Amino acid sequence: MDLSIFGYQFMQNAILSAFLGGIACGTIGVFVVLMHMPFIGVCMAHAAFAGALLGLWLGFNPLIGAFTFSLLAAAVIGPLADRGELNPETSVGVIFSLMLGLAFLFMGLMSGTKSGALELLWGSILTNTRGDIVLLGIIAAVVVGVVFAFYKEFQATIFHRDMALSVGIPSALILYGILFLTGATITASLRSIGGLLIFSLILNPAAAAYQLTYSMKRMFFLSATFGVLSGWIGLLFSYLFNIPSGATIVIISSVIFMLATIFSPKKKVKDLKVGSLPEAES
């Protein structure tokens, strides 16, 4: 196997991007999984995609458009989640379809080549620049730093929002903080993984970690590790079999989730021999 490719600058950039993006997405994913908001994350990812396309169409930085749009989506969805609506999915679904509609509208209005738009759809980690890496690095450091600094507030809010509030933790502020970090992570990873695929890299590593541990700290660690592994193994396979990198990364993350589910200790039923069961007293 010729691995000299890993000596090239663009491949090193991709490896570093996968590392930083994996950590940021894996960490954010823990919130998405434990707070039961996967659909909110999908909606924010598509909003980011629409915003980036608006930027491309009107000629400003797509990442600014992405960040603004995903925060706008969060500003609409946040109050729904915060109020504890029984079924926020319907409203989220409406916003989700609106974002998808806007994305394709902006794409249709664009003149000339659409390759830039398509890259934002499924990502191109191999063309990441130093600037992309610096942005991913900043976001990964902020996400990990904030989780570390406010771990106990996050833990209480994840467990039970009203209960966290009742002991004096501003859980609404924490929730909006989580949505803000989610928007930032999606924006920073958009060019590498793509608007359609980014959400899998947020959800799958955390969902896999969720299958394997009863410790929240370990779940954060495992999820970030799975995020990085998805990126690295995905890159390797994409190179070896000459297949698109974003798609391969996402498929690897799904395989890790499937393996975690199969080997999950949370699914096991304790072995009981029929004879060992106590008889009911008569």
Place this chain on the structure above:
Amino acid sequence: MSDTIIDIERAVVSFREDVALRGVSLKVSSGEFVGIVGPNGAGKTTLLTVVNGLGKLLSGQVRVLGHTLKSGNGHALRKKVGYVPQLENIDPRMPINVHEVVMIGRYGLLGPLKRPGKTDWKIVDEMLELVGMTQLKNRPIGHLSGGEQQRVAIARCLAQEPEILLLDEPTASLDFRAQREILELVKLIHNLRHLTSLFVTHDLTTLPTICNRLVLMKKGLIWGDGSPEKILTDLNLSRLYDIPVSEVKRKREEIIPV
């Protein structure tokens, strides 16, 4: 009264189109154990959320432990008020154990950027001992039975070192034995700590005997307030639950006091 620590005046609270409290006034003195009784939808839970600042007032005034509640200023007050919400289903795979859940009670007191220290863990261990849950402290919280989860919730409140304890239907959806055990625990804690307590229930058979005052609620209003002996007349109960007096008499025989 100088030792009034909860003072609610004409509180009105509304959720969407429903008015949950229609001008409720209530004064509670330090160390009182008040039972709040009434049918479902009477506004009992809302009354508790007004006391810990979670409920939003449309009009009226609430003073608790010297704080006048306005929207957004409740965090300082909440640290002094322990709240046991109604039992909810907890995801059995939730990665948090009993020990950690009780520690959450200390988080508000600790404040941001501070980690729990040895003293905090010692207090948590003492509270788990008090509620008889020490042997289960490393279990994931979602693996516990309803009664055990309520004990953990009570331990969490006590770890908060509160001045007021709010219990919202702590025995609802528990089996008979677990109900009795929780009531015994509530009684033990009150005798030990003399915390001012509000105990909400829709079921008169689950009122602890230490309850020295009863408030009857229906349709967002207070219908009666006084000692249990005076207030629990057949006529009052018949009106409160909209059932005939004969039915009240029959039900009364089923009550087994703790």
